[in-house]
Amino acid sequence: MKRLNLVLILSxxxxxxxxxxxxxxxxxxxxxxxxxxxxxxxxxxVIEDFKKYYKEKNGVELKFTRAHYQTEDLRQxxxxxxxxxxxxxxxxxxxxTAGIYAISGFILPLEKIFDFSLYNKPVVDAITLExxxxxxxxxxxxxxxxxxxxxxxxxxxxxxxELFKYCETEVKKFKLNYCLAFxxxxxxxxxxxxxxxxxxxxxxxxxxxxxxxxxxxxxxxxDLKFKYKFIPPECDYNCMDSLFKExxxxxxxNGDWSISSYLNHFKDNFAISVIPMVSETGxxxxxxxxxxxxxxxxxxxxKKLEIIKEFVKFYTNKENQIKQFKExxxxxxxxxxxxxxxxxxxxxxxxxxxxxxxxxxxxxxxxMRAIWDTARNYQGLVMTNKMGIEDAVVKMQKEVERxxxxxxx
Numbered sequence: 001m002k003r004l005n006l007v008l009i010l011s012x013x014x015x016x017x018x019x020x021x022x023x024x025x026x027x028x029x030x031x032x033x034x035x036x037x038x039x040x041x042x043x044x045x046v047i048e049d050f051k052k053y054y055k056e057k058n059g060v061e062l063k064f065t066r067a068h069y070q071t072e073d074l075r076q077x078x079x080x081x082x083x084x085x086x087x088x089x090x091x092x093x094x095x096x097t098a099g100i101y102a103i104s105g106f107i108l109p110l111e112k113i114f115d116f117s118l119y120n121k122p123v124v125d126a127i128t129l130e131x132x133x134x135x136x137x138x139x140x141x142x143x144x145x146x147x148x149x150x151x152x153x154x155x156x157x158x159x160x161x162e163l164f165k166y167c168e169t170e171v172k173k174f175k176l177n178y179c180l181a182f183x184x185x186x187x188x189x190x191x192x193x194x195x196x197x198x199x200x201x202x203x204x205x206x207x208x209x210x211x212x213x214x215x216x217x218x219x220x221x222x223d224l225k226f227k228y229k230f231i232p233p234e235c236d237y238n239c240m241d242s243l244f245k246e247x248x249x250x251x252x253x254n255g256d257w258s259i260s261s262y263l264n265h266f267k268d269n270f271a272i273s274v275i276p277m278v279s280e281t282g283x284x285x286x287x288x289x290x291x292x293x294x295x296x297x298x299x300x301x302x303k304k305l306e307i308i309k310e311f312v313k314f315y316t317n318k319e320n321q322i323k324q325f326k327e328x329x330x331x332x333x334x335x336x337x338x339x340x341x342x343x344x345x346x347x348x349x350x351x352x353x354x355x356x357x358x359x360x361x362x363x364x365x366x367x368m369r370a371i372w373d374t375a376r377n378y379q380g381l382v383m384t385n386k387m388g389i390e391d392a393v394v395k396m397q398k399e400v401e402r403x404x405x406x407x408x409x
Contacts, residue, residue: 026303028063029311033092034074035292038261040066042327043092050314054307062307075100082106087297089308094142095127095290098134099366107134108296113309119316123333126290126361134364135293136312137333139324141256142362144182144192144287145355146273149266152176152250156273163251163276167230170250179230181240182253184221184383187375188288189253193217195286195360196278201375205365207404209375210397216280218382218389225383234384256352259329263348272348274355287355288362291333325349331356370403 033043047064054062067088069077075097081087087106101107109132110116116124119137127135148156152174157163167179182189194200197220199213208214224231232243244252245265253275254262262270275285294312296305314320321337324330329348332338343349362368378396381387387395 024301026301026307027060028065029090029304029308030065030067030088031090031092032067032069032074032078032088034069034071034094035092036257036261037068039257039328040068042324046315046320050311053314054310079104079106082297082299085299087299089297089300089304090312091295091297092138092292093135093295094362095135095293095364096362096368096372098127098293098295099129099364100369101295102129102132102134102364103366105298108298108300109134110136110296113305114312118335119333120335120338122289122356122361123291127293127364129364135295136316138292138294138316139256139328139330140291140333140338141331141352141356142288142290142292143352143355143359144189144253144255144275145352146251146275147244147254147258147262148251148271148273149244149247150269150271151247153271156271157276159277159279161279164228164230166250167228171230174250176250177243177248178232179249180224180251180253181232181235181243181249183237183240184225184231184235185376185380186237187372187379190217190221190375190379192253192275192285192287192359193220193278196275196283197281198283200286200360201371202363202365202367205363205367207367207371207397207400209371209400210393214393214396215389218379218392220278221379222382222389226385256330257328259348259352260327263329272351272355274351274358284358287359289356289359290362292330366407367400367404370400370407374399374403 035043043066051062051064054060074091074093078087078091098107111133114136116133120140123137123140124133127133127137146156152170157166171179191201194213194217197213197216199208199211199217201207201209225233232239240252243249259272275287277284296308300308316334318334318337321332321334322340322342325332325343331349331352332343337343374396378387378392382389382392
């Protein structure tokens with residue numbers, strides 16, 4: 001980035017926060033998040049409950065300021081604000097960006113501040129790097145699944161062969177536009193299939209992209225679009241979401257964060273399933289598993305940290321973890337809540353857990369940032385027929401290695 005642009009960004013944040021609640025005021029807390037719009041009422045509701053609880057207990061009125069960003073914007077804005085010395089106090093974030101924040105000193109290690117034995121181990125492992133835990137889990141999963149409209153699908157396909165058979169026969173019958181929708185430009189949607197073809201993007205923090213599984217995965221993607229025409233061309237998240245809600249596709253691959261919205265939209269016609277097994281390999285796709293987390297800025301003062309500790313514990317207590325599942329259909333991260341009858345008796349929860357068991361923890365290593373940015377570019381080139389698969393995987397690997405070398409300097 002040019003020096004002038006960096007100065008302008010930092011100047012913006014200094015100006016922005018000069019009009020925001022003072023960072024030094026321990027009773028004024030700034031929270032940034034990247035959730036979908038329908039999640040905001042839940043977050044605000046828990047914040048209001050905590051403010052009442054805290055006032056009754058301590059006689060102190062707290063002020064919370066919540067700001068929403070898109071996922072990539074949150075990463076960029078938090079890094080810029082941290083460099084300017086005026087970061088928010090708390091982030092609600094997935095785990096993959098925490099690696100960059102951790103090595104940059106932007107967030108606090110939390111293993112000495114919270115009791116992580118209370119939370120499910122896999123979701124804690126996903127936020128652990130070099131023996132330190134960098135976030136408090138809010139939910140367990142943040143994973144992709146197959147979702148479908150029961151108006152068109154009686155039972156979900158168990159294999160890709162069954163999926164293809166359905167697509168070849170039933171789409172025309174119901175006069176649907178396409179068979180399956182997902183975000184074809186985002187590598188987060190690519191990774192489950194990479195696992196289904198026997199690959200994974202990192203091996204002990206070393207990128208593994210120039211591999212036969214990656215070639216087969218990109219070929220599979222390419223065939224879905226060009227050979228079979230089962231998926232819509234150039235479809236991003238908003239596109240796939242609209243196609244599914246408008247009943248123009250019977251299937252969508254989307255994350256657990258979207259379940260509540262689809263249940264409200266489709267009512268009894270909505271259902272979820274695990275992503276079908278890849279018939280060629282006999283392996284199930286392995287979506288990346290993590291969750292959503294509270295990350296705490298390293299700039300928090302001691303007095304404010306005590307308040308935030310109490311807030312985070314309140315937000316993730318058993319009552320609120322069960323409430324979160326009921327309202328948002330996100331699996332609890334707290335062990336005690338996971339064992340509750342409300343969770344164990346729910347078909348959505350059981351199916352979501354089945355998918356989690358077929359997934360793999362999302363690597364928190366900062367090398368994933370180089371992979372995300374690079375894979376997105378070459379995946380796009382392949383899916384627009386601007387580059388062949390062989391060239392793409394070779395150049396993808398070299399570009400990731402180059403970016404990691406730059407990060408290590």
